[in-house]
Amino acid sequence: MTQIIDGKAISAQIKDELKEKVTNMKKDDITLCLAVIQVGNDPASSVYVGNKKKACEYIGIESLAYELDENTTQDELLDLIHELNKRKDVNGILVQLPLPKHIDEDMIIRAIDPSKDVDGFHPQSVGALCIGQKGFVSCTPAGIIQLLKRSGIEIAGKECVIIGRSNIVGKPMSLLLLRENGTVTVAHSKTENLKEVAKRADILVVAVGRPKMITREYVKEGAVVIDVGIHRNENNKLCGDVDYDDVAPICSAITPVPGGVGPMTIAMLMNNCVESAHLNS
Ligand code: GUN
Secondary structure (H helix, E strand, O other), X not given: OOEEOOHHHHHHHHHHHHHHHHXXXXXXXXXXXXXXXXXXXXXXXXXXXXHHXXXXXXXXXXXXXXXXXXXXXXHHHHHHHHHHHHOOOOOEEEEOOOOOOOOOHHHHHHHOOHHHOOOOOOHHHHHHHHOOXXXXXXXXXXXXXXXXXXXXXXXXXXXXXXXXXXXXXXXXXXXXXXXXXXXXXXXXXXXXXXXXXXXXXXXXXXXXXXXXXXXXHHOOOOOEEEEOOOEXXXXXXXXXXXXXXXXHHHOOEEOOOOXXXXXXXXXXXHHHHHHHHHHHO
């Protein structure tokens, strides 16, 4: 029987653990506050930002929402980040991506104080992860490690193949699986014989951004399959990068879309906020 990895239930469990921690921190007068900045009104970003605010409310973290006009200049955004960096009452700063084209994303990410970088995107956070030092870890890959661990899936010694090499998912995922003693391969759009490479995996993490691309031809029987993609298909139904109906019967465990990796990203963001409050207090 294939194990369906329930990201909704696991993220709810993590959020409840965090809520309890936050209640105890408040007794010690430790306050938590996340600043969320959105520039423009991309509809998908508005949904994500709304969900982040709701999660903060549930856990007991104060959130400051900055909904800035599409025409906000890079200097105005930098000024706001510098102000939030200085504020002692703000533990975490998150700038929702993508930003409008006239703003240099890398420069904005570098402006955030690494001790408040709850997204884990700052080069210092990424560098720390790379050499096994403390720092914030990008939320989606951190959430995938939690999904695996809390589902009783062993990583150490296993063949892990990641398809996709983005800065937000693929690269940090490779470092985290390596940290857990997996044997890691990162495949991408230029990889030759992708099907054969993917078929080596005991744990296959798919973050390619193409709906239902991964069929059972890419999957070894008994593998664990983690699907990071989220798309709307021709019938307006959500689907992932993995052809779930084709792949699920042959693997040992799989994440559904929706309700797999997605809910974990916010849970790990909340976890980073709680850690940040510890760091800054
Ligand atoms: N846009 C899509 N995913 C993310 C994320 O995890 N963090 C931020 N800041 N922007 C995003």
